[in-house]
Amino acid sequence: MKTLIRGGEVVLKEKTEKLDVLIDNGKIEKLAKDIKPQVDYKIIEAEGKTVIPGIIDIHVHLREPGYEGKEDIESGSKAAVAGGVTQLCCMPNTNPVCDNAVTVKYIKIREKEVNLCKIHPIGAITKGEKGEALADIGKMAQAGAVAVSDDGRSVMNSLIMRLGMEYASGFNLKCLCHCEDINLVDGGVVNEGKNSTLTGLKGSPRAAEDIMIARDVSLAESLNVPVHICHVSTYSGVDIIRSAKRRGVKVTAETCPHYFILNDDIITDFDTFTKVNPPVREEKDRLAIIEGLKDGTLDCIVTDHAPHSRKDKEVEYNLAAFGMSGIETSFALSYTYLVKSGTVDICGLMKLMSYNPAHTLGLDGGEICEGGVADLAVVDLNAKYVIDGEKFISKGKNTPFNGFEVYGKVCATLVDGELKYEAKA
Amino acid sequence: MLKSKDLLGLRNTSAEEISLILDTAGKFKRALAKGEKNFNMLKGKTLVTLFYENSTRTRCSFELAGKYLGATEINIAASSSSVQKGETLIDTGKTLQALKTDFIAIRHPMGGAPHLLAKTVGCSVLNGGDGMNEHPTQALLDMLSIKEEFGALKGLKVAILGDIKHSRVAKSNLFGLSKMGAEVWVYAPKTLIPAGFEDLGAHVASSREQCVEGAQAVMGLRIQLERQSGGLFPSLSEYARFYGVNDAVMKYADKNAIVVHPGPVNRGVELTPALIDGGTSRIEDQVTSGLAVRMAALKLLSEYREANL
Numbered sequence: 001m002k003t004l005i006r007g008g009e010v011v012l013k014e015k016t017e018k019l020d021v022l023i024d025n026g027k028i029e030k031l032a033k034d035i036k037p038q039v040d041y042k043i044i045e046a047e048g049k050t051v052i053p054g055i056i057d058i059h060v061h062l063r064e065p066g067y068e069g070k071e072d073i074e075s076g077s078k079a080a081v082a083g084g085v086t087q088l089c090c091m092p093n094t095n096p097v098c099d100n101a102v103t104v105k106y107i108k109i110r111e112k113e114v115n116l117c118k119i120h121p122i123g124a125i126t127k128g129e130k131g132e133a134l135a136d137i138g139k140m141a142q143a144g145a146v147a148v149s150d151d152g153r154s155v156m157n158s159l160i161m162r163l164g165m166e167y168a169s170g171f172n173l174k175c176l177c178h179c180e181d182i183n184l185v186d187g188g189v190v191n192e193g194k195n196s197t198l199t200g201l202k203g204s205p206r207a208a209e210d211i212m213i214a215r216d217v218s219l220a221e222s223l224n225v226p227v228h229i230c231h232v233s234t235y236s237g238v239d240i241i242r243s244a245k246r247r248g249v250k251v252t253a254e255t256c257p258h259y260f261i262l263n264d265d266i267i268t269d270f271d272t273f274t275k276v277n278p279p280v281r282e283e284k285d286r287l288a289i290i291e292g293l294k295d296g297t298l299d300c301i302v303t304d305h306a307p308h309s310r311k312d313k314e315v316e317y318n319l320a321a322f323g324m325s326g327i328e329t330s331f332a333l334s335y336t337y338l339v340k341s342g343t344v345d346i347c348g349l350m351k352l353m354s355y356n357p358a359h360t361l362g363l364d365g366g367e368i369c370e371g372g373v374a375d376l377a378v379v380d381l382n383a384k385y386v387i388d389g390e391k392f393i394s395k396g397k398n399t400p401f402n403g404f405e406v407y408g409k410v411c412a413t414l415v416d417g418e419l420k421y422e423a424k425a
Numbered sequence: 426m427l428k429s430k431d432l433l434g435l436r437n438t439s440a441e442e443i444s445l446i447l448d449t450a451g452k453f454k455r456a457l458a459k460g461e462k463n464f465n466m467l468k469g470k471t472l473v474t475l476f477y478e479n480s481t482r483t484r485c486s487f488e489l490a491g492k493y494l495g496a497t498e499i500n501i502a503a504s505s506s507s508v509q510k511g512e513t514l515i516d517t518g519k520t521l522q523a524l525k526t527d528f529i530a531i532r533h534p535m536g537g538a539p540h541l542l543a544k545t546v547g548c549s550v551l552n553g554g555d556g557m558n559e560h561p562t563q564a565l566l567d568m569l570s571i572k573e574e575f576g577a578l579k580g581l582k583v584a585i586l587g588d589i590k591h592s593r594v595a596k597s598n599l600f601g602l603s604k605m606g607a608e609v610w611v612y613a614p615k616t617l618i619p620a621g622f623e624d625l626g627a628h629v630a631s632s633r634e635q636c637v638e639g640a641q642a643v644m645g646l647r648i649q650l651e652r653q654s655g656g657l658f659p660s661l662s663e664y665a666r667f668y669g670v671n672d673a674v675m676k677y678a679d680k681n682a683i684v685v686h687p688g689p690v691n692r693g694v695e696l697t698p699a700l701i702d703g704g705t706s707r708i709e710d711q712v713t714s715g716l717a718v719r720m721a722a723l724k725l726l727s728e729y730r731e732a733n734l
Contacts (some may be wrong), residue, residue: 192620193620193621194620194621194624194625195621196619196620196621197596197619197620197621197622197624197625198436198621198625199536199537199558200536200537200555200556200557200558200559200593200596201536201537201556201557201558202557203620205620269540270536270537270540270541311513314513314515315513315514315515315541316514316533316535316537316538316541317535317536317537318535318536318556319535
């Protein structure tokens with residue numbers, strides 16, 4: 001059965017156009033005006049709405065196996081499609097750590113069972129994410145891992161990091177680097193600056209992140225291998241990446257909505273939903289990150305979706321878990337704060353949220369074109385709503401954006417042409 | 426009247442509220458000086474001191490403040506380790522509330538813990554020191570002792586020397602004294618000055634002499650030995666030589682300057698023994714001020730509860 005999405009404004013790579021989208025067998029068969037529906041077509045009305053390429057979120061924590069109290073592959077997938085996400089990459093800091101082919105295969109089996117969005121496992125760089133010995137990167141690649149990362153921490157030993165980057169490149173896998181010099185962090189839980197002093201919460205300086213960004217960029221440059229920098233939060237980190245790109249270093253980078261929307265004034269009431277790693281920093285960092293998204297220094301918007309249970313967050317700030325639940329709100333937040341504000345147009349936004357992430361990791365999809373994979377979302381850009389974490393489908397209700405008024409409601413999500421999510425009217 | 430059921434810090438306490446607490450405390454202090462200790466203002470009320478860190482003077486001071494006001498008072502000494510593995514703070518708070526507690530004075534190694542407790546329970550929460558955040562009653566007692574010496578706080582210069590970075594006392598004093606129109610100057614090794622302290626209104630001096638010059642009150646802050654092993658400064662003797670306060674340094678201060686310290690003092694490190702025991706020291710007077718300030722805070726919070734809850 002073919003599916004026809006009718007009357008929507010379709011976001012193409014360089015422009016938007018009012019087109020119908022005819023889908024057959026998981027692919028976009030035809031993009032044209034006024035496609036005549038046949039009796040057996042499934043019709044999705046999109047009049048007054050916008051059709052975007054499905055969001056590809058390459059930095060997500062699904063928590064399964066091991067931490068199903070926070071999230072599992074099913075709840076995370078449901079949340080993802082509700083956020084217009086059609087493909088995601090899940091980080092390996094599960095229990096057991098995804099540092100072996102068996103766990104990669106397990107996630108791929110669960111992906112098939114849940115059958116909502118596409119899930120691409122990321123394997124660990126080192127065994128147990130301990131930073132000591134390389135994990136079985138080749139076997140994980142064969143099992144379906146699309147990248148490697150010790151996300152949640154840096155590989156502190158530069159030699160091990162070098163070896164990981166070189167070895168992974170032999171399997172055409174990138175290292176995704178969580179950049180943080182753990183000695184310099186020294187137990188810090190927020191950005192070091194005026195607000196850490198104001199609250200007495202221990203600060204972590206920008207230098208802790210920048211030093212590792214600089215190190216990993218240097219390794220990539222001297223070894224001539226690609227590297228991807230995770231969740232950039234500092235103005236100075238953006239500069240390091242910008243100048244490396246100018247020299248031709250094969251570096252790509254991502255940031256998250258909380259780094260381009262918030263600054264660290266949010267921590268002053270000790271709200272543990274604001275605790276994230278790296279920490280939300282100051283206004284000048286926020287502005288530099290927007291600049292980085294605008295000029296192409298930062299390639300991707302991801303969520304670093306980090307769902308936590310209540311007991312992980314309803315404690316003293318120091319004891320609270322790091323992370324924010326973000327996969328259901330990333331589109332609306334990014335649309336509101338980047339497109340509505342005039343920083344980028346909707347094509348530019350989808351490049352950051354879909355096309356570039358696909359290309360960063362060599363995934364299929366990321367744009368709407370004839371013959372392309374039918375991973376799509378229908379969104380209503382005029383629909384305004386107020387974020388309420390308690391209403392999240394994700395088990396993680398931990399959002400710092402409660403009460404934020406945003407535009408851009410996800411109405412429907414299709415993966416391989418199949419309707420996987422439809423908003424209640 | 427205070428504007429909140431809790432006393433969590435001076436960051437969010439207005440100058441009017443601070444004045445009210447200091448004036449009330451001043452009255453208690455004069456009554457205490459006359460030997461009065463039986464006040465029935467908190468009769469039928471319950472105060473619990475919930476201390477997750479060791480403390481002698483602050484805890485005793487809260488306990489006696491409650492007792493002198495006629496409250497029923499019990500003390501819970503929870504060890505720091507129980508923060509990590511025992512009952513959660515929220516559950517402990519709910520239990521104390523169910524036991525019909527009116528006031529909880531809490532000390533906790535983590536900043537923001539009293540705020541979490543205050544959000545959870547209807548009891549009035551008094552912050553007895555939380556991590557590196559605040560220690561409002563300590564700052565209020567410092568302010569009371571200084572104010573009694575000079576009549577007012579406005580226009581005074583207060584010099585604070587010692588471990589500023591880890592000090593909740595320095596922070597609360599900065600917030601409180603600034604609101605009352607005094608200037609706060611600090612001096613310490615660069616490793617013990619917190620980021621952005623000037624943005625909060627403090628003056629960070631470039632020498633001991635500049636810090637103390639013309640000051641009416643000179644405060645030493647305790648240097649903790651474990652900070653030295655952590656590499657924040659090389660040795661206690663080096664600290665005393667370059668950062669300690671002695672008679673030579675005090676010559677730069679106002680001629681009527683007093684010496685204060687939240688205690689316990691490392692004799693010969695932050696302050697020389699001659700200064701601690703000398704005529705300009707108000708360290709013992711501060712202890713009495715502390716009792717009076719805590720009595721005032723309890724009384725005023727009780728009045729807030731009567732009026733609003």
